[in-house]
Amino acid sequence: MNRHRDIRGGLAGRILRVDLSTGAISTEDSLGYAARTLGGRGTNSLILINEIVPGTRWDDPENLLCFGAGSLVGTAAPGACRTDVSTINVFSGGKGSANVGGFWGPELKYAGFDHIVIRGKAKQPVYLYVVDGRAEMRDANWLWGKTTSQTEAMLRKALHDEGIEIATIGPAGENRVRGSAIMVDTAKAAGGSGVGCVMGDKNLKAIVVRGHGKIDVFDPPGFMSAVATAYRQCEANREKVSSMRRSAVARFEDLEFEGWETCLVVRNGQDDYWDMGKRARLMNSETGVPSMRRAVRACPSCPTGCMPYMEKPRDKYPEMKGEGFWINAVMSISRFDISDPETALSFWLLANELGLDTDYVASSVAWLFECYERGLISKKDTDGLQLTWGNGPALIEMVRKVAYREGIGELLADGALEAAKKIGQNSEYYLSHVKGQPSIEPFRIPAGWGLGVGTSPVAGRHMRGAVRGPGHSGPSGLDFDSTDYRNQARAVVWQGKTKELEDNLGICNYIGTWSGAHFLTPANFAELVRTGLGLEVTEGDLMDHYSAIGRNLEKAFNSLHTDLGREDDLPPQRFQREAVKSGPHQGSRAEKDQYEDMLDEFYALWRWDKETGMQTRADLERLGLQDVAEKLDERLACREPLDESL
Amino acid sequence: MGRISRDAALCYGCRTCQLVCSFHLTGCFWPEESSIQVSRRPQTGVVRWSIDERCDGCVSEQECLCVAHCAYGALKTVDAGSAEEADRE
Numbered sequence: 146m147n148r149h150r151d152i153r154g155g156l157a158g159r160i161l162r163v164d165l166s167t168g169a170i171s172t173e174d175s176l177g178y179a180a181r182t183l184g185g186r187g188t189n190s191l192i193l194i195n196e197i198v199p200g201t202r203w204d205d206p207e208n209l210l211c212f213g214a215g216s217l218v219g220t221a222a223p224g225a226c227r228t229d230v231s232t233i234n235v236f237s238g239g240k241g242s243a244n245v246g247g248f249w250g251p252e253l254k255y256a257g258f259d260h261i262v263i264r265g266k267a268k269q270p271v272y273l274y275v276v277d278g279r280a281e282m283r284d285a286n287w288l289w290g291k292t293t294s295q296t297e298a299m300l301r302k303a304l305h306d307e308g309i310e311i312a313t314i315g316p317a318g319e320n321r322v323r324g325s326a327i328m329v330d331t332a333k334a335a336g337g338s339g340v341g342c343v344m345g346d347k348n349l350k351a352i353v354v355r356g357h358g359k360i361d362v363f364d365p366p367g368f369m370s371a372v373a374t375a376y377r378q379c380e381a382n383r384e385k386v387s388s389m390r391r392s393a394v395a396r397f398e399d400l401e402f403e404g405w406e407t408c409l410v411v412r413n414g415q416d417d418y419w420d421m422g423k424r425a426r427l428m429n430s431e432t433g434v435p436s437m438r439r440a441v442r443a444c445p446s447c448p449t450g451c452m453p454y455m456e457k458p459r460d461k462y463p464e465m466k467g468e469g470f471w472i473n474a475v476m477s478i479s480r481f482d483i484s485d486p487e488t489a490l491s492f493w494l495l496a497n498e499l500g501l502d503t504d505y506v507a508s509s510v511a512w513l514f515e516c517y518e519r520g521l522i523s524k525k526d527t528d529g530l531q532l533t534w535g536n537g538p539a540l541i542e543m544v545r546k547v548a549y550r551e552g553i554g555e556l557l558a559d560g561a562l563e564a565a566k567k568i569g570q571n572s573e574y575y576l577s578h579v580k581g582q583p584s585i586e587p588f589r590i591p592a593g594w595g596l597g598v599g600t601s602p603v604a605g606r607h608m609r610g611a612v613r614g615p616g617h618s619g620p621s622g623l624d625f626d627s628t629d630y631r632n633q634a635r636a637v638v639w640q641g642k643t644k645e646l647e648d649n650l651g652i653c654n655y656i657g658t659w660s661g662a663h664f665l666t667p668a669n670f671a672e673l674v675r676t677g678l679g680l681e682v683t684e685g686d687l688m689d690h691y692s693a694i695g696r697n698l699e700k701a702f703n704s705l706h707t708d709l710g711r712e713d714d715l716p717p718q719r720f721q722r723e724a725v726k727s728g729p730h731q732g733s734r735a736e737k738d739q740y741e742d743m744l745d746e747f748y749a750l751w752r753w754d755k756e757t758g759m760q761t762r763a764d765l766e767r768l769g770l771q772d773v774a775e776k777l778d779e780r781l782a783c784r785e786p787l788d789e790s791l
Numbered sequence: 792m793g794r795i796s797r798d799a800a801l802c803y804g805c806r807t808c809q810l811v812c813s814f815h816l817t818g819c820f821w822p823e824e825s826s827i828q829v830s831r832r833p834q835t836g837v838v839r840w841s842i843d844e845r846c847d848g849c850v851s852e853q854e855c856l857c858v859a860h861c862a863y864g865a866l867k868t869v870d871a872g873s874a875e876e877a878d879r880e
Contacts, residue, residue: 219820220810220820221807221810221811221814221820221860248806251822255821255822255823294834297834298834307830308830330833331833331834332833357823358821358823359813359817359819359820359821359823359824360819360820360821361819361820362819362820365814365818365819369811369814372860373859373860376860376862379862380862439836440836441803442803442804442831442833442836442838443803443804443805443863444805445805445806445807445810446805446806446807446810447803447805447807448805448807448862448863449862450803450805450862450863454833454836456836466834466835466836467833467834468833468836
């Protein structure tokens, strides 16, 4: 590439830096970073790798908590609303990242910033108030202990400004529960990697943003033309996933939807199949979860609209309402064999209130249920709770206990792996985790999904390339069966590359390449980047250069900060050993040999060393990451150059 | 000149109308400088929408940008003074 590589639009142009230990607040240019990384998560990753010294722990003051709105956030580009939150992953010790939509990211940019980089720890609880290029730390003792919706309501009342947007932690983050989320709009979670735990450890309750400013694009008429093209494309493709307008999870209202048979893990991994009766009980339109959906809402600039607004009347649990109930909610609740819709919705909304990552709670608490069933723990250990499959009230009580570190909740609060060490008795075998982070993901049926989850640089989550076949994800035109190990690596790498671009630009992957609708493609991204940012790039530049920079920065962070290796990219042992017990995929397991073959191809496609999965100096230099290669050399993590034939 | 009417039942609260209106008026994306203001609170599900006198019916554009970019079909142009226009939020 030898074309125009300066950023000339789209960004606010500044990074806000806040040291909570000293109170120092400063700003810095963001354009130089974005020219190299494309912005968003890429810039967050570059800052982390430049500034965090190996050996730093997640709870050291030197750990950074970086918020980064994507380069196109705040414009009318479809779905451009996403913010990345990056830090040290509290589970793996490597790269942590969580991505969130909602109105906070655009407001940050209207306030004049693309990123906020938090360092240090406040002595007392504070919140950060960011308005129009300025920021101040304010006392948050009066907010400490409040749930996410209480915090939002109290801040809105105190600040008398309808236009503020808030990112906050709940009691879970305050209590440094490892699986804590940062909540935006009270309902959208930056959930993985323990980002809320890091925020709580820094005594930072919330970040309030308010901006009255504007975002300029490089070529306004050209950009609006690209936006119009993108909108037409979204409309043309909408029927491919017509359920989306009724919320993303509405696909599961179709009891024959293939996701029922490829996505679920049941009873903590004892099976991967739910019969029609349980599906219907959970998702029927008369009495199931959909009956409590009152509306569907959209994030900023989004033509898809996938977030349900729910109202759950008082029943065996208190009345609750709010946005939420996601595909992960179905994947979570089957782990407990709970098909009761009241429990399922209460679980989700309560986790939002308390600021918990639902994947973390579902996977780690379901593991405790299995420990209980196997007699590894008893009622003496569970505060009298009967952790039996299908016991909804016990699950709801466990969610609360985890957030407040109460009784048995204290056992899980420092991470499920730590809990497994305390319980002993080979209990870790039953814990589904990848690189230390508990996981709700299926590994035995959808091979490309398992590969994408296993190789995620942020540990065990499905947003970094997991694919489930042409009707759901993966490149259009590549016809592959999600249960067939062939072709998966190619699809996973393609999906992973597009996600790099989506997270750098801040475009929701549902509007991008994820849902099977292919609303937008990398060709759209290139046109939006040319006209919006002023970078003269082709689709190929984006997919081969910028996406590779993003993934390699995270990979390098892991190599610098952890001992993670090839074996850590494989599915949990249980799913390799135990087969699915029932349903059409009965007998399936995560076949190690075939996973190894997929890994070989996956590493080769990313141009990494096939034996070790490590990066090579030659490829890092090709990407202009000589400085990163030198850091890796210092750690002796860099391997010999790749064979040119790869 | 026509005016813009919103059907609240169809509106998803995405604020695209607000942004593209600001683009028409200013040439950039500037929500404060838009004739349309949208706000919503996730705890109630309510979307508030208003339009003020800065709306010029997108003179100089081929079509009203807010109507053209509303993916949900919630906006339409109505004749000024019509009953439908009087009912708009």
